[in-house]
Amino acid sequence: MLVYLLRRIALAGLMLFGLVCLTFAIANLAPSDPAALAAGPDAGRSQIEQVRREYGLDRPLPEQFLRYVSDLVQGEFGRSVATGRSVGRDLARYFPATLELCLVAMAFGMVAGISLGMLSALFKDRWLDHVTRIFAVSGIALPPFWFGLLLQLGFAAWLGWLPTSGRIGVSTDPGDPITGLLLVDSLLRGNGPLFVQCLSYIALPALVLSLPCLASILRVNRSEMVEALRADYITAARAHGVSRWRLVTVHALKNAMLPTLAIIGLRWGWMMSSTVLVETVFDWPGIGLYAVSSAIAGDFKPVMGVTLIIGLNFMLVNLIVDLLYGVLDPRLRHA
């Protein structure tokens, strides 16, 4: 198990380095001049060159790369050329919003996906199964921005049940962040109305974000459950008198959870990157929206930072998934 763990961690480190190279390459290949951007529209040639020197952009690429990496190691993501603000500080400000959105979406996707998958498998080829399967296919096929607009139209504009966009009402004071996750903070402070308000704001974007994830968890879990319920050990457990509830929720589900976990890990990464679309539609002040507005301004340091954060997240979650495999599967643990 220890060897397995160390190998996973080493692999994650390698992947992280690859990611750093990639973000650096993308930023330098993009057809825009950050120095010109930073110097402003009215700047002359000499001013632009001065800015270029200030930011170290006149240095050869390998040297720039080394500086980029050594800055990163010190936790420094660089400075936005458009606003002059530290990207690291911006990320610290915006990331909790995205994390909260993704956590809520993932929690919903997992609970709904796994339970619907189980039900679907139990009622295989009956109407419930057909309905959930149609739902799963459409969940994957619907483009999130379009589905988001539809929900805004339905629940916010027509029914007026939920706010259209944003994270919190303009006149509401969320207080100083404790964890940065508003739902958690409001609970910690015992502020019920604020919690409900946050919930009403997060509901629609989280639903849109969770749908593709829910659908793919459902599909994987259903087919794995069908497989597990057919397994010999289930027949034997039935013959030995194990109750149906234990049979389904422990004996079969535990086996079905191995592949389901893999898809959950993958989906976390996809989810983080689709915040770019969903946060834009719902005006959610997270790193997705931050990346989009920076990219439109041709400001690449924030985009690089966001990419790194999303990649790091993806790797961390997959590392956790790998560890959970060991918890679930004694064969891995003892290997």
Add this chain to the structure above:
Amino acid sequence: MSLLEIRDYRLAFDTFDGTVHVLDGIDLSLGAGETLGIVGETGCGKSVLARSLLRLNESPPARVVSGAILFEGEDVLALPEAAMRRLRGRRIAMVFQDPASYLNPLLAIGTQMEDAIRGQEAALGGAVRPRRAIRAQAAGLLASVGLAEPQRLLASHPHQLSGGMRQRVLIAMALAGGPALLVADEPTTALDVTVQAQVLALIAGLVAEKGLALMLISHDLGVVTASCARVAVMYAGTVVEEAPTASLLARPMHPYAQGLIVAVPDLDNPAHKPRGIPGSIPNLLTPPAGCRFHPRCDRASEICRSTKPALRALAPDHRVACHHAEAS
């Protein structure tokens, strides 16, 4: 009254290709404490028959066409699911073929035994016993099937055990509810030969000690005749001959049973060349009319092709389903 009585039991599987007539009028009975072996080729329906006793065949595709399976006077086929759960493990227990795939790979042995014991007790509606009492019972069961260090075993997982140990664990689980009937479906097929003998001896010992009735299913005539007082020979979903073991070995009357016995090599008599039975088992989607063995039988006549032979007693306790068999 017998403990188990199977009467004219017919079972079909509804598949995409059509209806497969897997069991075609099975008549068998087994008294308390008796041992019955069932032999036949792979695909003759013996495992399906064994699973029918606990209603473990998945339905669909399985469909009971007719008949009854009376256990302690109650028809298993007509029982509601709740009553069925009171039978599983408690009155009828089952040991399976491949212990590697019949134990859950992700759950500790102790958890699997605990779930079985708890499930049986919940079906009976008894009080919930503390975990420690159940673990102690499980450890005692493991010790009773000759496993050392039962406490440590409870915490281990199937992949850490050898094939023989796994089969012992499955036997211990089967004994948990104190059943009256033990159904062993090819319990030694997946094991090494030396371990086979140990497991068979263990089953025989437990059966004698606890006065269990045993239904032992195997494709291996040697396994069955060594452990059972009576043997039923199955062919393509029918019982073709049923007799006390000695009587069957000495005077097999059905051509198929005769073929099975000459197909066994005789190590003491190298001059005896084992002979196979020509042809192969019929496709049960379209089983042959009349006697299902007639296409492979050198004694087949007109009546064999049209009329299914009934099981007739030709000697005391010796029943044969063949138009041409005669009492000698």
